[in-house]
Amino acid sequence: MGRAPCCDKANVKKGPWSPEEDAKLKNYIEQHGTGGNWIALPQKIGLKRCGKSCRLRWLNYLRPNLKHGGFSEEEDNIICSLYLSIGSRWSIIAGQLPGRTDNDIKNYWNTRLKKKLLGRQRKEQQTRARRGNILKQEIMKRESCDQTFMVPGFMNQSPYWSAEIPVAATVTSSDQDPTDLDQDQATLRSFLIKLGENFSDHQPNSTATTTTNFQYPIGIISSPQDHQLYANTSSFFTTFSAAMNSSDKTCTDQLPNMFQRLENFPNQLCEFGYENPPQLDHGLEGFYGMEMINASTVTASTSGESSSWADISSLVSNHHEGNCQQGLPQLQDSAFENLRYFAPAEQAQRCTWAV
Template identity: 70%
Template sequence: MGRAPCCDKANVKRGPWSPEEDAKLKSYIEQHGTGGNWIALPQKIGLKRCGKSCRLRWLNYLRPNIKHGGFSEEEDNIICSLYISIGSRWSIIAAQLPGRTDNDIKNYWNTRLKKKLLGRQRKEHQLARKSGLVKQDIIKRSGGVGGNSNSHSGILAADGQNSYWPELPVLAVPTVLPQQQQQPCFNDHASIRKLLIKLGGRFSSNHDTNQATQDSSTDIQPTFQVLDDNNNIPYAATAVTPTHQMDEHYSGKNMQSLLVPRHGIHALNSSSAPVALSNIDVISPHQFAQTHYMVNTDNIDGAGNGIMHNMFQGQGGNYVTDQLKEMAVYNNNNTDNQQRFDGMEYLYGDEMMIMNNRIVSSYGESIGWGEMLGCPPVASSSDDYNAGMDRLMPAAPVQECGFANDQTSQTPSMAFPASILSPLSATPKFPIYLFNQKPCRIRNSFHPSCVKAVSSTAQFGEPNKENKQKLQIKSTFVKEKLWEAVPAPVKGLP
């Protein structure tokens, strides 16, 4: 049985609102409020409008202190930073911009900001290409690097636009490349976000493309390991996110191999035994950089760009995705360049914890077969980040609380009543934190252990429609609204 419509569509007015309608709605709400029922409201005041339409009109236009247009650069930057972190969750983004509505921001993004971003991308491509051609010329004259000079020209010959990494030695290329690798495409959120990450999440003038070029003045060699063509994982499976999950997350297509960072990604979608997520490395963005990258200043080329090799090559036939190559160049351990790490965890799954004695739960959405999305909130600089967290998170000391049956937990633990335990994993259905030593939950946030439990393919069998529905139901509680996080007492706990 389908859902009953919220109103009789035949008898409601649609289209633009008249000043009279606006006045009626506004004066009623100002006097009486919405009464908690938008559906009944239009009848009360004699408006032939759908309740939802009234709600939208009020929220987006009539309510006090609404700002329209005239977005400042700071607002642009906030939008971009948040877009990196949480994607197109406009209501959450709007909550950080007083006077702005989600609809406004959404429209602004779709009509202007995205284009502005793409304009920058084109500019950057042109600059990079120029730089690449000069370097290529130098390499040709000097006889090439390691006998690979032909490869460089091969790249350029194949696609003049693909001079983005002209200094890279050619890596083994899979038979079928993800579309984004063959031809940059910025029609989807993921691509736009990657681009934003690359730009540092900002449009402001002090992070223009020139600086972006200068910033890559140090060679970076990520300490990644590469899965081989058979998806063999060169280290413990419990520390690895299954490749299909990440692949689909990145490109929507299966790929044959993938880089996996040593830290920061857990078996969220693995059928393996749950890992103690309370042992997650808690690191700052800067620490993250130092942990995950080795800097080799010996390989800086004449144009100030690092040359990545060897470690990317892995065992025969491996390659790295463009995204990771880009990340590697754009993210070094220069503290002045710290903001370039912001959003990195987008590429790393959802376990990069960036904390200053504050909790940041990992972020999950649409948990399922290869559907892990999202990442923790990230600001565009560490100061912004801390300021943001001060605003968003309670001032009281916060500590994640482990659970008694978690043998490996390093955090304070307690035995929880069955009522709050997931039947699947026997772990709490939601994260429990200690606020001033009292167990609280953050509403709507999720506990990584639960995600593991519900996202395990083994729990539901093959990813057919029915099982996906089951998974969806079971995973509803992992939806997170971190930016609206409110500590709330946990029923049944002292």
């Protein structure tokens, strides 16, 4: 036995709205409001439409002060940033864009922005694959002649980040399960968010600006700490992205110095309530891993299908339910839930790390 229909389907008109229907609905709502009952509204005004259909028509089309089409670059950035933070919560995203409806944004994303972002990502993958090799060589050279780059005393311990971050050596284009890759990237993203704090005072090279414009998801970030963490994260992303994409070698050269800040990272986790934090061995592996994943994806692909939609959706963590079972942290569906993962010790201990 199914659910009772919300209206009499047989006597309800479907399909595009006529100007007369629009006028009826608009006039009535402007004079009387909805009356708090959409279901009863069409009968009141003599419209052979479902109440839900009336509501949708009003909210998406007839409502005053609506904007249609012509999304600005700034709006694009807001949508992209929010999508990467909170996923497909179109109503929340619409709440940050006055005059835009969730349906509009959803359509815009599905038909244009997604493709735009994918195109950009493909380009960046190719660039990073090239730059990643240069960077790795540079850092390996440094490691071989300057052991202070390692955290003293932790050389022989099992690598902490390798348990959480994809490691290049284990990743090949043939044996990497796409779902693992999703998990890796989401985990990496969680890591980067925490990592961002280490770079909060690090300003990107002015010659290597990016157009990335991380907006605060107003209404989701409530505390000043959330604001600060989000700003820090943005700072790291900006710095890292600028370095990786810049053609200016001096910018890339900053990266080893940037990562030296990781030396104090385990202690910072203590401050976050992380009991007995694992020690940092060589934290750059994760970034090698990221580069190698991207590089392997690019180089292994001849069909061009490697930059699937999963590449973008993997940045959003809301499909990672049940990761605990697989030894990965339980990821919630916003960047700020991810931040919280690092904070409470009991939550961290609920999951065991894959080693």
